[in-house]
Amino acid sequence: MSHKPRLAVFKFASCDGCQLSLVALEDELLALAERIDVAYFLEASSRVEPGPYDVALVEGSITTPEDAQRIRQIRRDSRFLVTIGACATAGGIQALRNWADSAEFLRAVYASPEYIHSLATSTPISSHVPVDFELRGCPINKQQLLEVLVSLLGGRRPRTPVHSVCLQCKRRGTVCVTVAQGIPCLGPVTHDGCGAICPSYNRGCYGCYGPCEQPNLESLSDQCQVIGVSRETLVRSLRNSFNGYAPEFRAESDRLAGEEQ
Amino acid sequence: MSEERTIRVEALTRVEGEGALHIRLHNGNIEDVRLSIYEPPRLFEALLRGRALEDVPDITARICGICPVAYQMSSVHALEAALGVQVMGDLRALRRLLYCGEWIESHALHVHMLHVPDFLGYESALALAKDHPDEVNRGLRLKKHGNQLLDVLGGRAVHPINVAVGGFYRLPRKEELTRLIPDFEWGLQAAIDAARWVAGFDFPRFDEAYDFVAVSHPDEYAMCEGPIRTSDGMVIDADQFEKHFREQQVPHSTALQAVRVDTGQTYLLGPLSRMNLNREQLLPAARRLADDLNLEHPCRNIFKSIIARSIEIVQAYEEALTILRDYRPAGVPRIKYEYRQGEGAAATEAPRGLLYHRYGVDAQGLVTEANIVPPTSQNQSQIESDLRNYLPALLNRSDDEVAGACERLVRSYDPCISCATHFLKVSMDRGS
Ligand code: SF4
Secondary structure (H helix, E strand, O other), X not given: XXXXXXXXXXXXXXXXXXXXXXXXXXXXXHHHHHHOEEEEEOOOEOOEOOOOEEEEEEEOEEOOHHHHHHHHHHHHHEEEXXXXXXXXXXXOHHHHHHHOOHHHXXXXXXXXXXXXXXXXXXXXXHHOOOOOEEEOOOOOOHHHHHHHHHHHHOOOOXXXXXXXXXXXXXXXXXXXXXXXXXXXXXXXXXXXXXXXXXXXXXXXXXOOOOEOOOOOHHHHHHHHHHOOOOHHHHHHHHHOOOOOOOHHHHHHHHHHHHHHO | OOOEEEEEEOXXXXXXXXXXXXXXXXXOEEEEEEEEEOOOOOOHHHHHOOOEHHHHHHHHHOOOOOOHHHHHHHHHHHHHHHHOOOOOHHHHHHHHHHHHHHHHHHHHHHXXXXXXXXXXXOOEHHHHHHHOHHHHHHHHHHHHHHHHHHHHHHOOOOOOOOEEOOEEOOXXXXXXXXXXXXXXXXXXXXXXXXXXXXXXXXXXXXXXXOOEEEEOOOOOOOOOOOOEEEOOOOEEOHHXXXXXXXXXXXXXXXXXXXXXXXXXXXXXXXXXXXXXXXHHHOOHHHHHHHHHOOOOOOOOOXXXXXXXXXXXXXXXXXXXXXXXXXOOXXXXXXXXXXXXXXXXXXXXXXXXXXXXXXXXXXXOOEEEEEEEEOHHHHHHHHHHHHHHHHHHHHOOXXXXXXXXXXXXXXXXXXXXXXXXXXXXXXXXXXXX
């Protein structure tokens, strides 16, 4: 490329944790800034350049009609659009409202009824525009982010592993918390990327990287019920996973919730 | 003839989250000053209802990617109050250690990546690094230490997974913590040098009769516990917070303002308030430094928050080192509790200031109610009041200069709009 690729970072409904992963690359940041032109990154720089951009990193989910418009414009302005994190990729924890009576939900926090319509759902970016690459996690793994940027700089399509957290525990040699202690764990159905942190801290995986490829959710549900986890708790764990609205997790929690009735 | 003048900053930069600044003048009189927040809310207080109380620290962490530990700490302390248990001894020390990690990471990010460029005339730390690589690298290393501590003790730097109601899921092994000591020894000295550097900047003149408010503790620089103190001498327990502080409608604005109930006035949270109220409790190196730097006591210039923040980085290193050196893993990682119906509140010191949480729980261990009051939504009205007082001296400058100067004032607060948005009565206009 003759010019430095132009990078933009955009935020929707989110906590900033994913975009901060870029600044958390303390060892690589300055070198990266030599090779990339950071054209739009409100959180880090007062320089604000208009598009087009070569790479857009998009954090957060869509919750308002204005944001649904804004993401379309960003798509038009960006050659390669990467969603970063569970909010952008699956709707995030705020997608819990998708199951709730949203009017009631809003009254719990706000007195002003004018937002009721606009905030009824939280949806991933891919429900609105085509996405070129999705980086999972709540938060994303900064090394994976680096891998994505370096691949794009090298003109390659980024790759990240698709196996489950369960497999990563085996690789790390972590004793299975479910087998040894009867702790419920979403590891068998969750996408790796974190490095299987939770079981190494003596707790079950809570699913923050979302569903892995072809997760066998029904068998996980059966297994959980064998160790005495109620259906209600399972529904809650799947929906609380920060990826509850991802199709596979959603289908299973809805199936279990349906059985309950 | 009447003259209208409008000054806008459509997208504040180098702050956490997204917001705008609108100033309207009529014949040279300030008609409206608004720090508006256009991020859509994520409705945390509503989505917490019906969740298991064990899940609360994981969920509230997601309110803010810069200060997740603050949300976790206020959550677990409030829930423990509801359950009638108290975490003491080594577990308490480890919680302070975790909070030190977040103070270092969050303060170093703000001071070195977001704020210093204002004083040296750069658009970003990336641009600053071209001329001052050593200083920027030092700031990055400090930030990295904070993250490393969070990694080891919390499991990861953003949204740690090791915080539990009652303590932790797993205690760190001795060598996991001792490994950090050499870096933290270097960091303590580097943080002192950085504070000296920062204190030598030029500061705009500004002097406000603030009402400082912070958590205070007789024996330590308060983080997780202690009564709430104000600079005019009010001392209350955290569970009295809602009686004394509230958001109310004010005549000149459509927004709600956080005020003290008794005085009806706005108040200031954050490093400057802590430094002014708790300076006596600083550890020796931090305290000596504050004196050496001739930081006024009390300091009432908000632009000098960067000095207070830099001293607090030193304080956090000093405290972390003590805990790292003394650590002997022993006992259970978390204390037991029984479910019971109840209510509990807590206030802890997030990097940006006092963060209040209150929860109701039922006998099955489910959350029945949640109320969260973040520091930035409380500071918002103080920011607007500061701007009103700061503006008159700027009015003969160009719109761009006024906007730039006001943005600098806002940035001194280290506002976290992502936090504030969930609770503020937002104005959703993205500039239009
Ligand atoms: S995915 Fe998680 S870490 Fe990333 S922005 Fe959303 S809430 Fe924050």
